[in-house]
Amino acid sequence: MPAVRKSSTVKELVVPLTAVLLGIILGGILMALTGVNPFEGYKALIMGCFGRPEYISETIVYTTPLIFTGLAIAVGFRCGLFNIGVEGQYRFAAVVAARDAAVAHLDERG
Numbered sequence: 001m002p003a004v005r006k007s008s009t010v011k012e013l014v015v016p017l018t019a020v021l022l023g024i025i026l027g028g029i030l031m032a033l034t035g036v037n038p039f040e041g042y043k044a045l046i047m048g049c050f051g052r053p054e055y056i057s058e059t060i061v062y063t064t065p066l067i068f069t070g071l072a073i074a075v076g077f078r079c080g081l082f083n084i085g086v087e088g089q090y091r092f093a094a095v096v097a098a099r100d101a102a103v104a105h106l107d108e109r110g
Helices: 002-033 038-050 053-078 086-109
Strands: none
Touching: 002 038, 038 053, 053 086
16 A cells, blocks of 8 residues: 555656646747747746846735635635636636725725
8 A cells, every 4th residue: 555655646746847847848949949049038037036036026926816826726626616717716806905905005094
């Protein structure tokens, strides 16, 4: 039984890492086909995300809603639910978050 568990753990690591690696390789191929140096392209991507503290902050601001949207879908899929309304949920959550931020900001003014 432990041998099966080890194989499952290895598979859980190998599949996502392989997907990321293939994405990087295919992205590099597409950049090369469009005449862009893939190394320079990925360097610009990394520097644009993490080059300065302000860039890191902006990266977090823009990716957090997408991460939470993905987590919400993952929970639904894990429960056996199928959901095709993610975009609507994302937009509705954005409107509610903006409203909540406006209300919180008004409360701070006194």
